[in-house]
Amino acid sequence: MDLQAFFKMSYGLYVLSAAFDGKQNGCIVNTVTQVTAEPPKATVAVSKQNLTTELIEQSGFFNAVPLTEKATMDLIGRFGFRSGREEDKFSGLEHGVDAHGVWYPTQNAAAMFSFKVIGKLDLDTHVLFVGKAVEAVKLSDDPVMTYDYYHRVKKGETPPNAPSYKKPEQKTGWRCKICGYVYEGEELPPDYICPICKKPASFFEKL
Amino acid sequence: MDLQAFFKMSYGLYVLSAAFDGKQNGCIVNTVTQVTAEPPKATVAVSKQNLTTELIEQSGFFNAVPLTEKATMDLIGRFGFRSGREEDKFSGLEHGVDAHGVWYPTQNAAAMFSFKVIGKLDLDTHVLFVGKAVEAVKLSDDPVMTYDYYHRVKKGETPPNAPSYKKPEQKTGWRCKICGYVYEGEELPPDYICPICKKPASFFEKL
Numbered sequence: 001m002d003l004q005a006f007f008k009m010s011y012g013l014y015v016l017s018a019a020f021d022g023k024q025n026g027c028i029v030n031t032v033t034q035v036t037a038e039p040p041k042a043t044v045a046v047s048k049q050n051l052t053t054e055l056i057e058q059s060g061f062f063n064a065v066p067l068t069e070k071a072t073m074d075l076i077g078r079f080g081f082r083s084g085r086e087e088d089k090f091s092g093l094e095h096g097v098d099a100h101g102v103w104y105p106t107q108n109a110a111a112m113f114s115f116k117v118i119g120k121l122d123l124d125t126h127v128l129f130v131g132k133a134v135e136a137v138k139l140s141d142d143p144v145m146t147y148d149y150y151h152r153v154k155k156g157e158t159p160p161n162a163p164s165y166k167k168p169e170q171k172t173g174w175r176c177k178i179c180g181y182v183y184e185g186e187e188l189p190p191d192y193i194c195p196i197c198k199k200p201a202s203f204f205e206k207l
Numbered sequence: 208m209d210l211q212a213f214f215k216m217s218y219g220l221y222v223l224s225a226a227f228d229g230k231q232n233g234c235i236v237n238t239v240t241q242v243t244a245e246p247p248k249a250t251v252a253v254s255k256q257n258l259t260t261e262l263i264e265q266s267g268f269f270n271a272v273p274l275t276e277k278a279t280m281d282l283i284g285r286f287g288f289r290s291g292r293e294e295d296k297f298s299g300l301e302h303g304v305d306a307h308g309v310w311y312p313t314q315n316a317a318a319m320f321s322f323k324v325i326g327k328l329d330l331d332t333h334v335l336f337v338g339k340a341v342e343a344v345k346l347s348d349d350p351v352m353t354y355d356y357y358h359r360v361k362k363g364e365t366p367p368n369a370p371s372y373k374k375p376e377q378k379t380g381w382r383c384k385i386c387g388y389v390y391e392g393e394e395l396p397p398d399y400i401c402p403i404c405k406k407p408a409s410f411f412e413k414l
Contacts, residue, residue: 005318005343006241008273009249010219010353033240034213035252036333037372042216043250043335045242066215111212121328121337126243128250130328130335136212146217146353165244 003166011147011164015065015079016044017104018055024090024103027052028080030147031163032064040133042115045126047161051084053127060117061100062131068142069149071108073156073197077178079105081159099135110144112137126163155181155196174204182207210373218354218371222272222286223251224311225262231297231310234259235287237354238370239271247340249322252333254368258291260334263324268307269338271320275349276356278315280363280404284385286312288366306342317351319344333370362388362403381411389414 017026031045044064046053056062067076078089095103098114106112115131147164150156157180158165173184179197183204192201224233238252251271253260263269274283285296302310305321313319322338354371357363364387365372380391386404390411399408 001247001340001343002318002345003247003343005320005345006247008219008317008345008351009239009241010217010273010351011240012215012217031240031242032216033218033238033250033252033370034216035238035335035370036330037370038332040208040210040213041330043240043252045240045250066217111209111215113212119328121326121335123243123248123337125245128242128328128337130330133208136208136210138209138212138215144215144217144355148351163240163242163244 006164006166009164012066013071013076013145013147013150015067015105015109016046016052017063017065017102018052018059018061019100019102020055020058023055023084024088025051025055025084026079026089026104027084028076029162032066035130040136041118041130042113042133043128043130045123045128045163047126049161056117056129057127059100061102062115062117062129063098063100063102063104064113064115065104066110067145068108068110068140069145069153070142071145073154073179075105075108076150076154076156077197077199081178081180106139108142109139110142111139125161157181171207173207175207177203177205213371213373216371219273220278220283220352220354220357222274222312222316223253223259224270224272224309225259225266225268226307226309227262227265230262230291231295232258232262232291233286233296233311234291235283236369239273242337247343248325248337249320249340250335250337252330252335252370254333256368263336264334266307266309267324268309269322269324269336270305270307270309270311271322272311273317274352275315275317275347276352276360277349278352280361280386282312282315283357283361283363284404284406288385288387313346315349316346317349318346332368364388378414380414382414384410384412
């Protein structure tokens with residue numbers, strides 16, 4: 001099986017968010033897909049390890065925001081490479097609130113969708129939720145960020161719990177915990193700044 | 208609900224094919240999504256009206272080919288705007304055969320995937336199949352066709368039984384049965400040629 005073949009599938013990049021009992025959280029996914037037209041329903045696959053998955057299970061609702069190409073690696077790093085169990089991902093972030101009280105980021109958001117969960121399927125490592133759209137708003141006409149653009153232009157990485165994760169060739173060096181950028185070299189200069197997301201050397205971990 | 212918002216979701220364009228009892232057929236979908244990494248599994252949503260859906264139900268297998276930007280409207284029209292109940296869609300077409308005997312188009316194919324159905328979900332108008340990949344081959348490094356590129360550059364239309372179909376504003380004129388292009392005007396000139404897929408006037412129907 002040639003796992004590189006899977007890079008030929010195309011996706012958008014979304015902030016998937018949910019809320020329960022006062023806790024707001026979100027994560028980055030590429031798996032939002034409209035699956036019926038009338039009424040509009042969508043599916044999303046998300047890792048069982050994610051706090052967002054728990055919040056969707058508990059509340060029965062989720063929100064999805066397709067990002068535009070202008071979305072920063074800082075925004076993607078915040079939702080995609082950190083855990084909501086350890087911090088408040090919405091802290092200090094411009095956000096809207098949907099009809100179900102779920103927060104969603106408004107900067108570099110192409111649209112926002114609020115879904116009610118009407119079905120789910122266990123996929124072992126991931127859960128597939130089926131949502132019926134209850135709210136859909138276009139927020140920007142800027143070009144949307146495709147998963148290809150994220151990898152090719154933004155040089156973004158894929159976290160290990162993503163459905164599209166491929167084990168990388170072994171690199172030696174230091175990896176930025178925010179955006180996944182790898183500095184190749186034994187020693188990371190103390191004044192090093194991540195060229196992708198602009199975080200300092202303290203955000204890097206040794207591979 | 209702003210249905211235009213749904214255009215902010217990104218997809219590829221795929222030929223989805225299946226075979227049963229000697230009958231080969233395929234259709235165009237935009238809903239192929241990788242949903243787990245280990246093992247690689249994907250979902251696809253497809254209309255219950257499609258012959259391909261029947262063949263997947265009967266055989267338990269499907270094949271998916273992401274198209275490249277070079278794919279012609281003739282190829283897309285062949286699989287996307289005709290019915291396999293009335294004709295052999297593979298007639299005269301270059302094709303490969305996967306491990307389960309399913310034919311797939313090889314021209315302008317970015318990759319090919321063979322899936323074994325391991326689950327399904329009823330979505331009223333559509334069926335969602337969950338497939339475990341049993342074969343994955345990269346076939347081309349040409350850029351893949353996104354659904355956005357299909358609409359924006361190829362001026363392609365969406366058939367009414369697609370999950371992403373939006374009712375068009377009422378137009379008067381003649382619609383090409385192959386690619387959906389609309390000639391606006393009461394009378395279609397008898398020597399008219401579709402500017403998109405190059406079919407003659409006999410392929411147009413009055414709106």
